[in-house]
Every structure is written in structure tokens, then in C-alpha cells.
Amino acid sequence: xxxxxxxxxxxxxxxxxxxxxxxxxxxxxxxxxxxxxxxxxxxxxxxxxxxxxxxxxxxxxxxxxxxxxxxxxxxxxxxxxxxxxxxxxxxxxxxxxxxxxxxxxxxxxxxxxxxxxxxxxxxxxxxxxxxxxxxxxxxxxxxxxxxxxxxxxxxxxxxxxxxxxxxxxxxxxxxxxxxxxxxxxxxxxxxxxxxxxxxxxxxxxxxxxxxxxxxxxxxxxxxxxxxxxxxxxxxxxxxxxxxxxxxxxxxxxxxxxxxxxxxxxxxxxxxxxxxxxxxxxxxxxxxxxxxxxxxxxxxxxxxxxxxxxxxxxxxxxxxxxxxxxxxxxxxxxxxxxxxxxxxxxxxxxxxxxxxxxxxxxxxxxxxxxxxxxxxxxxxxxxxxxxxxxxxxxxxxxxxxxxxxxxxxxxxxxxxxxxxxxxxxxxxxxxxxxxxxxxxxxxxxxxxxxxxxxxxxxxxxxxxxxxxxxxxxxxxxxxxxxxxxxxxxxxxxxxxxxxxxxxxxxxxxxxxxxxxxxxxxxxxxxxxxxxxxxxxxxxxxxxxxxxxxxxxxxxxxxxxxxxxxxxxxxxxxxxxxxxxxxxxxxxxxxxxxxxxxxxxxxxxxxxxxxxxxxxxxxxxxxxxxxxxxxxxxxxxxxxxxxxxxxxxxxxxxxxxxxxxxxxxxxxxxxxxxxxxxxxxxxxxxxxxxxxxxxxxxxxxxxxxxxxxxxxxxxxxxxxxxxxxxxxxxxxxxxxxxxxxxxxxxxxxxxxxxxxxxxxxxxxxxxxxxxxxxxxxxx
Numbered sequence: 001x002x003x004x005x006x007x008x009x010x011x012x013x014x015x016x017x018x019x020x021x022x023x024x025x026x027x028x029x030x031x032x033x034x035x036x037x038x039x040x041x042x043x044x045x046x047x048x049x050x051x052x053x054x055x056x057x058x059x060x061x062x063x064x065x066x067x068x069x070x071x072x073x074x075x076x077x078x079x080x081x082x083x084x085x086x087x088x089x090x091x092x093x094x095x096x097x098x099x100x101x102x103x104x105x106x107x108x109x110x111x112x113x114x115x116x117x118x119x120x121x122x123x124x125x126x127x128x129x130x131x132x133x134x135x136x137x138x139x140x141x142x143x144x145x146x147x148x149x150x151x152x153x154x155x156x157x158x159x160x161x162x163x164x165x166x167x168x169x170x171x172x173x174x175x176x177x178x179x180x181x182x183x184x185x186x187x188x189x190x191x192x193x194x195x196x197x198x199x200x201x202x203x204x205x206x207x208x209x210x211x212x213x214x215x216x217x218x219x220x221x222x223x224x225x226x227x228x229x230x231x232x233x234x235x236x237x238x239x240x241x242x243x244x245x246x247x248x249x250x251x252x253x254x255x256x257x258x259x260x261x262x263x264x265x266x267x268x269x270x271x272x273x274x275x276x277x278x279x280x281x282x283x284x285x286x287x288x289x290x291x292x293x294x295x296x297x298x299x300x301x302x303x304x305x306x307x308x309x310x311x312x313x314x315x316x317x318x319x320x321x322x323x324x325x326x327x328x329x330x331x332x333x334x335x336x337x338x339x340x341x342x343x344x345x346x347x348x349x350x351x352x353x354x355x356x357x358x359x360x361x362x363x364x365x366x367x368x369x370x371x372x373x374x375x376x377x378x379x380x381x382x383x384x385x386x387x388x389x390x391x392x393x394x395x396x397x398x399x400x401x402x403x404x405x406x407x408x409x410x411x412x413x414x415x416x417x418x419x420x421x422x423x424x425x426x427x428x429x430x431x432x433x434x435x436x437x438x439x440x441x442x443x444x445x446x447x448x449x450x451x452x453x454x455x456x457x458x459x460x461x462x463x464x465x466x467x468x469x470x471x472x473x474x475x476x477x478x479x480x481x482x483x484x485x486x487x488x489x490x491x492x493x494x495x496x497x498x499x500x501x502x503x504x505x506x507x508x509x510x511x512x513x514x515x516x517x518x519x520x521x522x523x524x525x526x527x528x529x530x531x532x533x534x535x536x537x538x539x540x541x542x543x544x545x546x547x548x549x550x551x552x553x554x555x556x557x558x559x560x561x562x563x564x565x566x567x568x569x570x571x572x573x574x575x576x577x578x579x580x581x582x583x584x585x586x587x588x589x590x591x592x593x594x595x596x597x598x599x600x601x602x603x604x605x606x607x608x609x610x611x612x613x614x615x616x617x618x619x620x621x622x623x624x625x626x627x628x629x630x631x632x633x634x635x636x637x638x639x640x641x642x643x644x645x646x647x648x649x650x651x652x653x654x655x656x657x658x659x660x661x662x663x664x665x666x667x668x669x670x671x672x673x674x675x676x677x678x679x680x681x682x683x684x685x686x687x688x689x690x691x692x693x694x695x696x697x698x699x700x701x702x703x704x705x706x707x708x709x710x711x712x713x714x715x716x717x718x719x720x721x722x723x724x725x726x727x728x729x730x731x732x733x734x735x736x737x738x739x740x741x742x743x744x745x746x747x748x749x750x751x752x753x754x755x756x757x758x759x760x761x762x763x764x765x766x767x768x769x770x771x772x773x774x775x776x777x
Contacts, residue, residue: 017105020115021098028122029094031391032131035399036090040082042406045134046432047248049085050439057224057250061267064216065175066136081440085134092138093131097122099145104355106152107312107319110362112380117358119387124296124354125394126347132400137344140177143169144348147183148326151190155322158197166190167206171213178267179345182333186326193318217265224250235448238423238466239459246450248435273338289335292343296350301357301386308356311363327352357386406433409492414444416494416593419473419501423463424494425452426477454577464497473500478575480595491535491595495575499589503541507634514613514629517548518573518580521589523609529637533600538609540592540633542573544583551579553616553623556594560717561606561635569594570623573613604639604732605717608632641718644730646681652769654752655761658692658720659683660769661728663750669775673739676774680731680750682713684723691719692752692761696733698774699747706746709735712755720752737776746774 040046044059051058052070073088074081100121104114121127130137147169154162170187173180191198227244235243244250254264263269276282297305313320327349334345361383368375410433418424424447426434431451437443454460454476467474475494484490505522512520521541530536538556557568573580574590583590612630614623646662654660661681670676678696691712698707712719713731723729735748751768753760760767 017102017111020111021101024097024101024115024118024122025094028097028131029090031123032090032093032128033087035128035395035401036086036132037134037400037403038083038086039080039404039407040410040433040436041086041134041403042409042429042433044432046082046406046429046436047251048134048136049082050432050436052085053081053440054249055219055223056227056248056439057220057254057264059251059253060263060270061178061265062217062220063136063176064219065172065213066139066177068216068219069139082134082436086132089134089138090131092142093127096127096138096142096145099142099149100351100354103145103149103152104358106149106156107316107323107355108358108362110365113358113362113365113383116361116380116383116387117354119384120297120301120357120390121351121354123387123390123394124350125398126292126296126343126350128394128398130344130347132398133344135341135344136177137341137347140173140180140344141347141351143173143176144180144183144330145351147173147180147187148351151187151322152319155190155194155319158194160197160202163197163202163206164209167209168213171210174210175213175216179330179333179348182329183326183348185329186322189322189325193322220254220265221256221261224254224256228256234421234472237470238448238472239450239463246448248431248449248451249439252451274336276336285335285338288342289331289346292346293350293353295343297353297357298386298389304357304360304386305353306356307363308358308360311359312356315359323352323355406430410434410437412492413477413494414447418444418447418475418494419496421446421448422473422475423448423450423467424475424477425450425454425460425463427451427453427479430477430479430492454575460577471500476575476577478577480569480571489535489595489597491537491593493537493593493595495578495593496591497574497578498583498585499541499591501589503589503591505539505541507636509631509633512631514542514554514573514611514631515548515552517544517546518583518613519543519545520611520631520633523633525636529639529641530596530598532598532602532604532639535595535597538594538596538633540594540611542583542590542592544586544588544590546586547584549581551581551616551618552613552629554592554614555612556596557610557612558596558598559608559610560603561608561719562716566598566602566607567596569596572616579616598638602638603715603717604641605637605714606635606722607638607717608635638717639714640730640732641714642728642730644679644681644728648771650769652763654682654763657684657686657688658752658761659685660750660763663771665748665772668772669777670737671777672737672741672743674737676735676737676748678709678733678735678748678771680733682723682729682731684720684725684727684729686725688720688723690754691721693755694731694733694752695750695760695768696735697749697768698735698737699749700744706741707735707738709733741776743776746776748772748774 040049047058052067053074055067055071058067070085070088073084076084097118101114101118104117105111108114130141147166150162150166150169154166227249228242231243235246239246245252253269254260293302331346331349334342364379365376368379409430413430413434414437426449428451431449434449438445438449452459464474474497476497477492477494480491481488503521506524508522509520514520521543524539526537552573554573555568555570557565559565573592610630610632612628614625614628616623647664649662650660652660661683664679666677693710693712696709697705699705713729748771749768750771751760751763763769
């Protein structure tokens with residue numbers, strides 16, 4: 001009877017654990033899916049997104065398992081390819097959550113502390129961020145947790161299948177990310193502690209299972225040879241390197257030799273990242289690790305970790321030693337290796353720390369039960385604050401669901417009027433999403449997009465010279481500003497070095513010069529007209545007419561026609577990396593791009609663009625503002641000044657040159673203190689000689705003006721003497737209703753007057769137009 005009862009209890013417990021694991025997976029998946037990036041990413045993530053699709057060769061160490069599994073995800077019938085690769089990381093991280101619970105349940109014993117440990121680990125930045133980063137880290141975390149689970153099961157139960165599973169999963173981990181190597185001491189300890197269970201046959205089989213996944217690295221020379229065989233001789237003339245490496249189907253880290261293959265798969269080409277270059281750097285590395293640890297668990301979590309480690313030690317010293325060596329090995333390499341992804345290298349170490357937090361919670365619950373039966377529930381609720389607090393704190397910081405910036409940057413360059421068959425050199429964070437659109441969506445396959453920095457003088461200069469000699473269009477992609485600063489709008493442009501054909505700007509200038517050696521041909525606006533609250537590019541075109549020695553900096557200023565400055569942008573003509581003293585081929589054309597961002601509340605109207613050049617002192621890194629070379633680009637229209645549907649049409653002659661066409665209003669019933677937004681529509685029937693002021697009055701039954709919105713059209717930025725005959729002008733007004741105005745019915749009246757005399761223009765037999773009645777409540 002007791003055996004039946006025990007089997008029943010065991011079955012119920014296993015089913016409950018299974019339900020909790022399924023719930024953990026579902027919760028983690030929904031959280032990660034809700035916050036994952038929607039499309040292509042930059043840098044390494046962008047590389048992996050297209051490499052998995054084309055089955056290319058990625059940077060060290062090649063990551064064949066990640067790319068092959070990622071390829072399977074690219075077949076999913078949801079979203080674009082980039083979305084599917086992002087989903088791959090989400091699924092891997094979500095699958096890790098129930099496995100973390102399984103490990104915690106095994107080593108801690110109690111169900112609730114194990115669940116809390118798993119929940120906490122799922123929402124710390126390392127795990128959550130890895131789920132949102134389309135790189136091998138989520139798969140690495142999943143395989144590491146799974147390997148430890150098999151190791152602990154074999155250690156506790158002695159089933160040979162768990163030993164074989166451990167060996168195979170560890171081998172898979174080696175085919176994915178090399179950091180897993182540093183968990184090997186923990187697994188070696190497990191083998192040593194259980195050496196009596198091993199025999200030669202088991203050992204050989206285990207070694208074979210661990211080594212078998214390494215055959216996946218044969219993928220690298222197979223795919224590299226495939227892409228290198230598809231040579232484009234024209235690209236060899238730009239730079240004497242394999243065409244596949246220039247284009248990006250094979251990483252630039254790879255050399256197609258046995259030595260190059262070994263360097264790539266072992267990561268030896270990145271060995272310079274190992275170690276400490278100075279004592280100060282060592283201190284900074286430890287400070288960074290401490291900061292990351294605090295970011296994951298907070299002060300309370302770190303205290304619980306320390307206490308939980310002690311509890312783990314006293315309960316089972318062998319298991320404690322396994323956990324310590326597992327987490328310690330990973331922590332060592334995360335400290336010893338310089339890398340921007342350090343937080344992900346630490347992830348398996350944080351896994352052990354979360355387990356120790358579970359140990360501490362379990363102890364507190366057990367000890368509190370001796371004092372009061374309800375106390376463990378109180379402890380559990382208090383401990384629940386850890387994952388809830390981490391969830392609330394990390395959600396706004398980690399949420400990538402609106403991250404379209406890499407896609408927008410890549411598209412901005414691809415749509416930047418690039419000449420056919422051009423060579424485009426771009427930073428890593430732009431070149432990779434550009435390549436994604438080339439190889440996955442077949443956008444601009446004619447371009448040679450290379451990730452080369454102008455700071456690497458030899459390769460940049462070689463490619464620039466060869467492209468110039470071959471009359472092949474050449475562009476350098478740069479950010480403005482180059483450093484990504486929070487809150488500062490960032491734009492990207494492809495700078496031609498130089499333009500191979502004479503530009504045809506929409507707005508041309510006659511005999512305009514910044515300095516005598518440079519003619520300003522004109523400019524274009526994208527879009528035209530600019531809209532407040534939305535970025536607009538000003539493309540300025542130059543022609544070099546003579547050699548110049550100084551290096552010049554430049555600024556573009558936008559002011560409205562009343563003289564109010566709105567924005568000043570600073571930079572360099574073209575790019576800092578190809579300074580003006582290199583514009584030595586007479587008659588060559590260059591293009592500069594400025595991104596202006598007027599605030600959303602900037603009034604529509606006429607604005608001025610002024611360009612200034614200054615001598616730039618390379619020694620001091622400063623521009624000499626004492627001598628300025630100015631050129632006015634001209635006056636531009638901003639916002640919606642013309643056209644539009646008229647809800648209430650009228651046809652009233654205003655004076656002898658203007659017609660009032662009608663009006664729109666967003667409301668005719670308002671509360672006191674609210675505003676009425678009006679659009680007034682006018683037309684100049686002939687040239688208007690004077691600048692008139694438009695009056696908009698709210699009047700009571702006696703004709704008394706109780707509120708007004710008087711100004712020249714568009715707050716003075718589109719005066720009547722600048723109107724084009726026959727053009728419909730939309731004049732936007734906001735009429736503020738006084739907060740102390742008595743409720744009742746009021747009238748809106750409009751008209752025009754000459755501000756110098758106050759004399760109103762006649763409108764038929766009157767000097768005003770009554771638009772409508774307004775009910776004020």
C-alpha cells in the first residue's frame with residue numbers, strides 16, 4: 001500500500017513540476033517575444049541574420065551549430081528573415097527557463113524556492129538581453145544549463161544515458177560558443193567523483209559523442225570554398241582579396257588556408273583580447289564585473305547569494321563544488337576576456353548565483369516554519385519581490401520592440417542615390433544590415449558593401465585609389481554625430497568621394513562660393529518641403545575649382561525669416577576622413593548632407609539656410625571662428641503652407657488682391673480654457689505689395705472682442721507679400737478661449753489689416769467675415 005501511495009505522490013509531483021515548467025516556458029516566451037526586436041539589427045546580429053539565411057561563414061569562431069539551426073528558423077512562415085532569426089534567440093532563452101527550474105528543483109529540493117530562482121534568472125539583464133540579441137548567447141546559455149542538468153542527474157542517479165547526453169550536449173556547445181569550454185572543469189569533477197561508474201567503453205563512447213558535433217566545423221571550408229568560387233574579377237581590382245570576403249558572404253577574419261581555418265574556429269585571431277594590458281585596466285575590468293553583478297541582482301540579491309552559497313556548501317559539498325567550478329570557470333573567462341558582450345559571458349555564472357539565492361530562500365522558509373506556520377508564505381511573497389522588481393526595472397530598458405533604427409539607417413544609405421556598381425565602405429553597425437538587405441531581400445546587389453574603417457589607412461586608401469582609377473563610384477558611410485548620444489538625433493549619409501557625374505540640384509545658385517576655390521552649385525531637400533517634427537536632409541553640392549591647402553569645417557544654420565535661429569549643425573564638408581585639402585582634382589563634384597530636425601511645434605513658414613566654412617586646425621581640433629566664409633543657400637518653405645480640403649467654402653474678396661476661400665475648425669463647442677484650432681484659406685489673385693496682419697477675433701453678442709489670435713500669416717513666417725499669385729495658402733491659427741469667460745454663444749470673425757496704420761481691408765460691404773458661432777460651456 002505504501003509503495004502505491006509513494007508512486008502516486010511521485011507521479012503527482014512530476015506532473016506538477018511539468019506544469020510549472022510549461023508555465024515557465026510560456027511566460028518567458030511571451031515576455032521575450034513581446035520585447036524582441038522586430039526586424040534587422042546592426043553589427044554582429046545583422047551579420048548572423050543574413051549569414052544564417054545564405055549559410056555564409058561568420059566571424060570567429062564560425063558558430064556552425066548556431067547558423068545551421070538558425071537556417072531552420074528562416075523557413076518559418078512568420079515575419080521577415082530577420083524576425084525569424086530574432087525569434088530563434090527568444091525560443092532558446094525561453095526553453096532555458098524550465099531547464100533552470102529542473103536544475104534548481106534537483107539541487108535545492110523545494111519547489112517554491114526553485115521556481116523563484118528560475119523566475120529571477122529569467123528577468124535579469126543577462127538572460128533577458130541574451131534573448132533579444134540575435135547572437136549565439138541564448139543557445140549557449142540553453143546548452144550550458146542542459147549540460148549541467150545531465151551532469152547533476154548522472155552524479156545523483158548514475159544512469160549512463162545522462163553521461164552520454166552530457167558529453168553530446170557539451171560537444172554541441174563547443175560547436176556553438178567557446179565560452180562553454182570553461183565549464184569543463186566542473187564536468188571533469190563530476191567524472192572524477194563518479195569514476196567508479198565509468199568503464200573504458202563508456203569513456204570512449206562519451207568522448208566520441210563529445211567530439212562528433214565538432215564535425216560541424218567542416219561547414220566552414222565547405223561554404224567558404226563555395227562562395228570564393230563565385231568570384232567577381234571586378235572586385236579584385238578594388239582590393240586584392242577574395243571577392244566573397246570583400247562582399248561579406250565570408251568573414252574578413254577568414255583566410256582560406258588550413259592555418260586560417262584553425263585560427264578562425266579556435267578564435268586565435270582574437271587572442272589579443274585575452275588578458276590585461278595594464279593594472280588600471282584590470283581594476284576597471286573588476287569594477288565592470290561588480291557593476292554588472294549589481295545590475296543583475298541588486299544589493300539584496302547579492303547578500304542572498306552569499307548566504308545561499310554557504311547553505312549549499314553545508315547541505316552537499318560535492319554538489320557545491322560542482323556548482324562553484326561551473327560558475328567560477330565561466331566567471332574567470334568573462335573577466336579575462338575583453339569584450340563588449342561580457343554580460344552574456346557571465347550568464348552561466350549568474351545561473352549558479354540564482355541557484356544560491358534559491359538555497360537561501362529555502363533556508364529562510366524552513367527556519368521560519370519553526371516559528372509560525374504562515375511565515376514561509378510571507379518569506380515567499382517577500383522573495384517574489386526580487387523577480388517582480390527586476391521585471392519592472394528592466395522592461396523599459398531592455399524592450400526592443402520598437403527598435404527600427406538599424407533598418408532605417410541601412411535603408412537611408414541604400415536609398416541615398418548610390419550610383420550603379422558603387423563601392424560602399426561603411427561602419428560595422430551599418431554594413432551588416434545593408435548586407436542583410438542585399439543578400440536576403442536582393443536590394444542593390446550591384447553594390448560592393450565593405451566593412452572598412454578610414455582609420456585603417458592602407459586598405460581604405462587602396463580601395464579609394466583603385467576605385468578612382470577605375471572610375472568606379474566610391475562612398476564612405478558616416479553617422480552624424482559619429483558618437484551615439486542619448487537624446488541627440490542621429491542621421492547617416494553616404495558621402496561620395498567624389499561624385500562621378502555633374503549634379504542637377506533642384507535649387508541652383510549662381511556664382512556662389514564658400515571659399516574662392518569651391519563653388520556651391522545648389523542644394524536639394526529630402527523631403528521637400530520639410531515638415532516640423534520630422535528630419536529633413538539638405539544636400540549641398542560643390543565643385544572644386546582650384547587646389548586648396550587648409551582643411552575646412554562647416555556649419556549649417558536654419559533661421560526663420562523674422563531672424564529667429566532654430567538650429568545650427570556643425571561638421572565637415574563631405575567627411576572628416578576626406579578633408580577639403582584632398583579635393584585636388586579640379587572640376588570634381590562633391591556632395592554634403594545635413595539633417596535638420598525642427599521641433600514639432602515649429603510654425604510652418606519661410607526659413608533661411610546659411611552655410612559657413614571655417615579653417616580647421618588639426619593640431620588643436622578646433623575651427624577658427626574669427627574668419628568665416630558665408631554663403632546663403634536661400635529661403636525654403638517649411639510645413640503645410642498651401643492646399644488642403646476646405647470644409648466650409650466661401651468666396652470673399654479681401655481688398656483688391658486677395659480672396660478668402662473658406663475655413664476649417666476642429667470644434668465649435670468648447671469649454672472655457674480650451675482652444676479652437678482653425679485653418680484659414682486664402683488666395684493671392686495678383687502680387688500683394690503689402691504685408692498684412694490677419695485678425696481672428698472671438699466676440700460676444702455686443703461685438704466686444706473677448707479673445708484674439710492676430711498675426712501675419714503663419715505667425716509671421718509667410719507674409720502676404722511673399723505669396724505666389726494663384727496659390728492657395730493655408731493659415732493655421734489657435735484661438736484660446738479665456739478660462740474666466742462666461743458661458744454662452746460667441747462669434748468668430750476674421751479679416752486683414754495693415755499693421756502700420758491699423759486700417760482694415762474691405763471685404764464686400766464690410767471689413768470682416770463672420771465664420772461661425774461658438775458655444776462656450
